[in-house]
Amino acid sequence: MFLGGNWKMNLTPKESELLAKEILDLFEESLKEREDIKVCVFPEFTALERVSKVLNTSDIYLGAQNVAYEDKGAFTGEVSPNSLIELGVEYVIIGHSERRHIFKEDNELLNKRLLKALDKNLKVVYCVGETLEERESGKTFEVIETQLKEGLKNANINKDNLIIAYEPVWAIGTGKAATPEMANEVHKFIKDFLGNDFLVIYGGSVKPNNAKSLIEQKFIDGFLVGGASLKAKDFFEIYNAMREK
Numbered sequence: 001m002f003l004g005g006n007w008k009m010n011l012t013p014k015e016s017e018l019l020a021k022e023i024l025d026l027f028e029e030s031l032k033e034r035e036d037i038k039v040c041v042f043p044e045f046t047a048l049e050r051v052s053k054v055l056n057t058s059d060i061y062l063g064a065q066n067v068a069y070e071d072k073g074a075f076t077g078e079v080s081p082n083s084l085i086e087l088g089v090e091y092v093i094i095g096h097s098e099r100r101h102i103f104k105e106d107n108e109l110l111n112k113r114l115l116k117a118l119d120k121n122l123k124v125v126y127c128v129g130e131t132l133e134e135r136e137s138g139k140t141f142e143v144i145e146t147q148l149k150e151g152l153k154n155a156n157i158n159k160d161n162l163i164i165a166y167e168p169v170w171a172i173g174t175g176k177a178a179t180p181e182m183a184n185e186v187h188k189f190i191k192d193f194l195g196n197d198f199l200v201i202y203g204g205s206v207k208p209n210n211a212k213s214l215i216e217q218k219f220i221d222g223f224l225v226g227g228a229s230l231k232a233k234d235f236f237e238i239y240n241a242m243r244e245k
């Protein structure tokens with residue numbers, strides 16, 4: 001299983017360092033008992049160095065929220081995979097709905113990012129998910145299939161270098177999570193498409209009070225958590241719900 005905490009653009013480097021320390025204190029012992037549950041935090045780029053120093057020798061992984069599709073050059077505002085690797089990053093999120101919808105990153109661009117990341121041996125958390133309009137017009141599966149087909153095109157993927165995060169756009173940051181059955185149905189679709197051994201995690205308003213009912217579902221292998229990952233205790237409660245699976 002996999003638990004990711006996406007801190008988005010919410011914390012300064014100093015605040016991120018403090019949160020990383022709190023998380024480490026809470027999680028440290030339990031992680032040794034459950035090596036099958038990987039925990040990873042995704043701070044803002046500017047906080048990676050400080051958080052990396054905190055997590056350095058721990059069992060918590062470090063992730064980044066995006067990655068450039070080239071190693072270096074004239075790409076103002078982008079962050080090179082080489083820089084991430086130098087800072088100890090092991091996972092990158094690609095295709096988060098905020099990148100897709102606010103910054104208009106399309107499947108073609110995301111595919112370039114993903115190919116580069118995999119080529120660099122970074123592990124990818126690739127996000128897919130439908131908007132409310134797409135769900136209501138019955139296009140959920142079609143949209144997700146296209147995101148998978150186009151985003152993963154020509155990629156040498158396996159269960160160790162790729163995790164899919166199903167994040168319905170209408171559930172992210174809204175407090176309205178998908179029902180466990182709704183999420184499970186899409187997770188099954190994704191596993192049928194890619195293979196059963198791939199981890200498929202759910203994201204979208206996961207909180208301590210709904211984590212248990214979601215993780216009980218057969219095809220849900222963990223979570224990508226936004227808001228609730230900013231509070232160490234809430235993030236730990238979600239982890240504890242996963243430990244019961």
Ligand code: PEP
Nearest residue numbers: 172173203204205226227
């Ligand atoms: C996310 O950032 O991927 C996310 C799912 O956010 P939230 O948990 O706040 O809905």
